[in-house]
Amino acid sequence: MKTKFQVNNGILLVLVAALAVFPFVSDSRTWTILLTQIFIFSILAMSYDILLGYTGIVSFGHAMFFGMGAYATAIMLDHFEPTLSVFFLSIAVGMVISGVISFLVGLLTLRLKSHFFAMLTLAVSGLFLVLAEKWRTLTHGNDGFTFRAPEFFKDRVMFYLLVLACLVLVYFLLRRFVSSPLGRVLIAVRENEQRTKSLGFQTLHYKVIASMVAGIVASLAGSLYAISLRFVNTSVLTMDITLDALLMTIIGGVGTLIGPIIGAGVIELAQHYLSGLAKEYPIFERWIIFFGIIYILAVIFFPRGIVGTIRHAFWKRKTNEPKVNVAPKRKELLK
Amino acid sequence: MELIINLLINGLATGMLIFLLAAGLTLIFGLMDVLNFAHGGLFAWGAFSGVWFYGLTNSFTVAIIGAILTGIVLGFITEKLIITPVYGNHIQQILITLGFMIVLSEMLKVVFGPNQIAAKTPPLLSGSWEIGDVIIIKYRLFIILVGILVFGIFQFILKRTKIGLIVRAGVMNKEMVQALGINIKQVFLYVFMVGAALAALGGVLMAPYSGVIYAEMGMEFAILAFIVVVIGGMGSFPGSLLAAILVGLAGSFMAYYVPALSLAVNMMLMAIVLIFRPQGLFTAKG
Amino acid sequence: DDTSSTGTTKDETDEGTTTPVSSEVTEEGGTIKIGVLASLTGALESYGKQTKNGFELGLEYATDGTLEVAGKKIEVVYEDTETKPEVAVQKATKLLEEDEVDFLVGSSSSGDTLAVLPLAEEYEKIMIVEPAVADSITGSEFNPYIFRTARNSSQDAVAGAAAIAKPGVKIATFAPDYSFGWDGVAAFKAAAEKLGAEIVLEEYADPAATDFTSNLQKIIQEKPDYLFVVWAGANSPWNQIADLKMQEKGIKISTGAPDIPALSIMEPLVGMEGFSVYYHTLPDNPINDWLVEEHKKRFNGEVPDLFTPGGMSAAISIVEALKKSEGNADGTELIKIMEGMSFETPKGTMTFRPEDHQALQPLYSIKLETQEGVDYPVPVLIRELSPEETEPPILNNK
């Protein structure tokens, strides 16, 4: 057990180290930016995994928190000096707002059953989108606005490293979170909420906690996203963002935490390469079709998501000796 | 007074139209519990193929039949290829149907070109009557009639036959239904095809309503349809009808009296309904 | 195994030696690289393609088919923004970093464009905005590297007002309930009131709504002389305007003529007077004639559409600027040259206004008419609105 754990962590550390030195060995800014983008969406997708994978909640309104982070950072940097401290403050502000809102929304909505809950979150985030659209003095509506990023991020490598650090930090924190006793209860809620209650766990609390954690992490992703663009508009609050997070999580494997990171990578890279192919081969002009086909194939070949399917295969291999009716052989005992 | 009547009629007509959009989803999502995000794609294909048939034959009847056939064929393909492997698994359903949705709407562009296309109202149904200050748009009356017809037919089928029961039982416990001697796979296939046909019908009827069709229309209206099915109470035709009319009327009256909130009206309606009736307006019965 | 692999390498090197020959030739004078950002997929796909086609033709026209200026070869890289700001930024950075482009051009959506603006400044490269219309691009979000060949919302509005506003005329407006609509109406209102008209009602509707009759009903009750519609997006109110017999009730409709696919759904509005940014029969000049002819030749008989001339103008402006700078693509140098620069386009003479780098340009007052052999209502010229007439306010407070 322990050694496997250490091996896994070892691989992770090597990977992170490789990613950290990457911008210094490669001078491809495109890659730096693409990776930054992947990291940001990884954070978002991991936050979604807390909901979907660990607590069994399908939310169609997750973009709401991403948007709050993005707007908090964008508005504060626009209104105050674009310094690092304002930036960090804005992240904190976004997280606090997201935490409070996800708390309130959670209390209001989490009593509902699956589909009804999902649609209610869609409604609430839809209302936030309208609010952002209408509150133009603050948000500039659909057109959005640009702002200055802290001088420090002029060098995109710095920003890349910051985002990578956030990703690693969030990953380890969330991993600890889901494998804590509280995380176990979240899984229990996912499996059988009513039974969790009768074991004496106040499931609503757990669901609210999960949605707050998810909301807060999503807000961080939003703040980073805003900085990466130095621009924000209402698109950060749209269903598209939620769907992206959802798809990344599912493709990578729900309830795996590392899966969403891989999912984010796969989706962003597939998009990148497919749209690149469009320029070379006319048949890829409609590359979006191939993108759709990837989703379909993913379900067929990786029904549990990439990580989930691989893990399952390993587990199967490990336990592959034909299982004889696990109970001890009565016949033999008696003889 | 005339004003109120106008708002009422138009709200009702819009509601009926929305009901037609949502009817297919009531079967597929409400009854079969399949989160079919490709529904909008089926709907858009109905609209495009209908307009194409109309252009070809100049007959709206042929257009409607053509659209329905398109829906049936696409429904067959969708169920066999996309849905069969993922029954009962919402997460996989989301991914695979979203993928298929992308394919469907891009294929529309391949087949019909990327531009929006004008959808003409058939002469017989175009124009409007004016009675005093009350304006009745003919096509809307037609929509109301079709809506009532579809509602009636499906109420009849679901009330008088076991099919609704079998589907709901199949969703709850597929093995047991099979053990009762019912080929549930086939039942699901047929119901899905009917749902797809209804989606296509919604599409072709929608086209002259707004006068234009475009590849992205599917997703836009699919969300509306999901809203209606959910606040109607999952799988209930009366529920969907009521919810759709509510959405139509709310839209119509809000746009007149509180225009500032009309962007938010659907979402507010849904939030209010779900907070006060967390199971939706109706529950599916028969 | 071994031999065959060396064999292939040899082949490759053989081929490799032939290609550089030609590239050496071009490298003598260096190259100018231009990155064009456009929505080549998604809802705005057709706009993106118009820009792309126009830009290609524009380069050819401006360089007489040599694709060279001041001895330098021009290379263009097109990138799809997918109408997503983050993709736009990603692609723009790729263009600036990897392709090392000297100019950016784009894009089809205002959001994408706004997101890319700061990059132009950061990299000190000229960006020609085409065809995004948001006022803020040359207004609050302006930076000196931004030049816009596209007309902006205010110009549209001024043109719209010029077409109908007169003292004593009562006008109601109808627009989608988001920035584009609000900006459009605000600008229109200012322009129309300046011309003495009275705005009696401003109606906004959910652009995704299925039903607009409530809004239209309200307008009918207000009994205006004109209804001015600011609209974009596929879903549109035209059918319902006709169904409610607004024109029969004496309310004249006016709006901007869109691109040809969208014109085809405006059948119900035949007879309406409004304005146009471009329709291929409206301008009368040799460049436009060339454009129409070449376009038809190349794209099996299709005529250029709304944003094709824009793409072309963007290309021409770049070539003209480079001619003046003798091939110097340095951003800061070019700003000086381009501020106030006039150049000929399919729409006649455009001039980059020095204050905010917005190209002043003619727009057209038109009437929609049915025409034999054309299956959509055609914008017919009433009169050309001169660049001075449609000059928008300066909004970048610089």
Place this chain on the structure above:
Amino acid sequence: MEPILKTENLTIKFGGQTAVDHVNFTMPAKHFKSIIGPNGAGKTTFFNLISGELKPTEGDVFFRGESMAKYSSVERTRKGLGRSFQITNVFPNLTVIENVRLAVQSKENIRYQMFRHFTAYKDLQIQAEKLLEVVLLSNKANAIANQLSHGEKRKLEIAMLLALDTEVLLLDEPTAGMSLEEVPAILDVIKQIKQTGDKTILLIEHKMDMIMDLSDSIMVLFNGRLLADGTPKEIMDNETVQNAYLGGLYDEHLA
């Protein structure tokens, strides 16, 4: 002595049907009482009312003299009212040991700890393993719960209840579907608990021999009403019980 559990006029109506009808009963601490009654008599519903799964239309439940009306099922469990379910109700995709460990975790009151790894709580694992041994399920510790056979699930259900270690145990037909040879083992478990003497047990069963063997007293529910409450002997001699509940089967078996 104050009864540990008491109901006053406990009533619940489902539509027109009164499933539990003004039931007054008291339960001394450390007592073993069985509930019998025909199918649909309201036994499970009675449990649901005590455990808080359902809210009464009338009447109240008192635990150690305190009204339970304002407490949810969660809070009642924590206060010491634990229950098992008639229809097997476990976490289907978790392993057997995880199922039990969750229950142990609840007992140990480890609820909102989110910064330590769960494996750091070795004690939980050890306790869970012990419990599986008790219910004869150790060999299936790492099986996924929904792969268990019916009888095995029943054992898991019992293990989870025991894990909660509540003062009152509400057992709803714990041995239904359990094989003949294993019933005695489970019986032993229950007996042991009874002998340790610090638990109050309320058992619903239809297996009369088992009831006779274990109970200090038996109460009979009929159409939601409390028909009788007395010693096993009294109840067995009650004529209504014999005719309407036992039929001939019981006698024959004894014979």
Place this chain on the structure above:
Amino acid sequence: MSILLKVDNIHTHIGQYHILQGVSFEAKEGEVSVLLGRNGAGKTTTLKTIMGLTPATSGTVTFLNEGITKNATHHIASNGIGYVPEDQGIFGALTVEENLKVAMRKENDAARERQEYVLKLFPDLKKYWKKEGGHLSGGQKQMLSMARAFINDSKLLLIDEPSKGLAPVVIEKVMEAIIEMKKQTTIILVEQNFIMASRIGDTYTLIDDGETVQSGQMSELIQNEELKRQYLGIG
């Protein structure tokens, strides 16, 4: 008497688990064959394999002289095999009436008659005709599940632990019913309640660890204390 169903050395895998490892027995027409064995022995899996729910990987199931090993479940069922699963398989959101309606294959007089009979047997069902299946008591669910299998004229009924959760008096009724049904159909019964099994069973098959250990006449088993002690823990 002819052999209605023959199960010959079936092996069944679920996932990678090898659950059944050689189960064989026969059910003669008009008889009640009882499957016995401890928890997890494979009784339920045997029934599911017959129903085609967990098809056998090897071995054969023959019904009416026709191999049905690989047939689809609904075919097997419509050939005339009824099934009462151990978890009852009630459609929770459907009413009692609807549960029965879904099950009724042909709505003819014979079916209605059988329905009448079943409702007389379990008057509770009549009483709660419009109640949702999920709201029934445990025993009522068991009754409904049996009623559902009884209302079709099946040639063979597979009944998995019908007595569990039933009041003693109802168990008696169920026994009577099964004896009554025996006149028309053949029955394979899984039962832990040995009193019941011994009273209504004609033959028995003992399963342990996924294998048939022994089969024979019920009367023999009743006398064979050794066997009972070894495998059933009684006697």
